[in-house]
Structures are given as C-alpha cells and as structure tokens.
Amino acid sequence: MKDFSYLDKKYFIDRTVYNCPFCNRNNVPYEVTLSFSFDWTPSKKCDGFLAKCSYCKHKSMHLSFDEIFVYYGSGSYLKPEIDDIDAKIFYSVPTSFFILDNRVPTIIRELITEAEGCLKMNFLTGASACMRKAIYELLVAEKAEGIDYESRIKFLKRKYPDPDPSLFDILVHIQDMISDKIHEQSWDKWDSRYLKLIIETLKTVLHDIYVLPKMKADRSLVVQRLRQEVEESKKGKKEKNNGQTA
Numbered sequence: 001m002k003d004f005s006y007l008d009k010k011y012f013i014d015r016t017v018y019n020c021p022f023c024n025r026n027n028v029p030y031e032v033t034l035s036f037s038f039d040w041t042p043s044k045k046c047d048g049f050l051a052k053c054s055y056c057k058h059k060s061m062h063l064s065f066d067e068i069f070v071y072y073g074s075g076s077y078l079k080p081e082i083d084d085i086d087a088k089i090f091y092s093v094p095t096s097f098f099i100l101d102n103r104v105p106t107i108i109r110e111l112i113t114e115a116e117g118c119l120k121m122n123f124l125t126g127a128s129a130c131m132r133k134a135i136y137e138l139l140v141a142e143k144a145e146g147i148d149y150e151s152r153i154k155f156l157k158r159k160y161p162d163p164d165p166s167l168f169d170i171l172v173h174i175q176d177m178i179s180d181k182i183h184e185q186s187w188d189k190w191d192s193r194y195l196k197l198i199i200e201t202l203k204t205v206l207h208d209i210y211v212l213p214k215m216k217a218d219r220s221l222v223v224q225r226l227r228q229e230v231e232e233s234k235k236g237k238k239e240k241n242n243g244q245t246a
C-alpha cells in the first residue's frame with residue numbers, strides 16, 4: 001500500500017483541502033475568503049489570502065512572494081498549476097506548528113517553526129539564532145551533562161542509542177557551537193543549505209527520541225489490552241461453564 005502520511009505534515013494539500021491548524025483536522029475542505037496583493041518593497045509584490053476551515057470556521061492568513069492568484073472581475077482563485085502551495089508560502093498565521101509532532105517539547109517546536117519561517121524569508125541570521133537556541137533547549141530539556149557543548153551532545157548520544165549516531169555527529173560539529181565565542185552577537189549566520197541540514201537533523205533526532213518510543217509504547221498497550229480482553233472472555237466462559245455444571 002502506498003504511504004500518503006506525508007500529506008498530514010503539510011499545511012495545504014491542494015486548492016480545496018488542507019490540514020486545519022485550529023481544529024487539527026486533516027484533509028478538511030477550506031475556502032479562500034479573501035485574497036489581496038500589496039507592495040512589500042517598491043519592486044517586490046506580495047500576495048496574501050485568508051483560508052477558512054469548513055469544519056471549525058476559523059481563518060488563517062498566508063503570504064507569498066509569488067503571484068499565486070488569478071484575478072477575474074470581482075473574484076479570484078488560486079492558480080491551478082501550483083501543485084505545492086506550501087512551497088510558495090513564506091509566512092503563515094498560525095504557523096505550520098502542527099507539522100512537528102506535539103510530543104516534541106513546545107519550546108523546541110516553536111523555535112524550529114520560527115527558524116523555518118525565517119529561512120523561507122531568507123532571514124538567515126534569525127534562522128541561525130533560532131536553531132542554536134532550539135539545540136540548547138533540547139540540551140536543557142534532556143538535562144545533558146558535560147563541561148562544554150561537545151560533551152553535552154555526546155551525553156545525549158549515549159542516553160539515546162536508537163537514533164542513527166551520525167545524526168549526533170552532525171550536531172557535535174556544528175559551526176560556532178563548539179567554538180569559544182561567548183557572545184551570540186559574534187556568531188556568523190549559516191548559509192541556507194547548512195541551515196536546512198541542521199533543521200532536518202534536529203527534526204529527525206527529535207522524532208527518534210520523543211515520538212518513536214511513545215508510538216511503540218502505545219502499540220504495546222493496545223496489544224496488552226487485547227490480550228487482557230481475550231483472557232477475561234476465556235475466564236468468563238470458564239465460570240459460565242462451571243456454573244452450568246454445578
């Protein structure tokens with residue numbers, strides 16, 4: 001069977017359905033209630049729109065530097081040739097917060113979401129700062145011990161043997177994190193490719209340490225419950241039989 005679960009991680013699936021950030025329903029129809037265009041700078045236009053959830057009726061707002069609307073008379077519609085609406089949007093309110101599993105600590109999810117928003121707008125300094133802070137927050141949340149950054153990441157690597165060890169190696173060698181620079185102001189921004197690598201690495205680590213173990217535990221619980229039910233029904237039958245023979 002094909003796996004389409006990646007669609008649950010998107011904001012907009014297509015021109016008619018999306019994953020609502022308010023009621024958290026997946027694949028729910030939405031309606032564009034307003035579209036607008038304004039000048040971001042004298043030479044740069046920005047398109048925006050409001051999307052209304054057909055289920056909870058809340059509206060979200062989205063901005064794009066591409067011309068994503070076709071205007072006709074008094075109406076407008078999203079260009080049908082756009083097959084990935086998410087890729088065209090650089091800013092959304094609410095942010096696409098739900099794309100990171102809510103079992104990941106909120107503070108870390110917020111920072112990664114902000115870093116991704118900054119990256120889409122090419123604000124590399126902001127994105128770099130958010131990602132540095134996200135990694136520090138992970139070290140704090142996990143009470144990572146060590147005298148410096150490198151030893152604290154290595155502490156995590158020992159604490160969690162399941163994720164691919166090379167992921168932690170990428171985190172260990174992050175530019176500037178291991179240097180002696182004390183003031184954040186003296187840190188350089190990372191380029192967009194490097195930022196993408198850091199973001200994806202951290203997301204994978206977070207998934208492996210916060211989401212996977214809980215999914216496994218939930219499944220075991222389901223099996224345990226089923227087993228219990230089978231045993232109880234066996235016991236019930238036995239008692240019934242004993243009652244009849246008595």
Ligand SMILES: [Zn+2]
Pocket residue numbers: 020021022023024025028053054055056057058
């Ligand atoms: Zn909704």
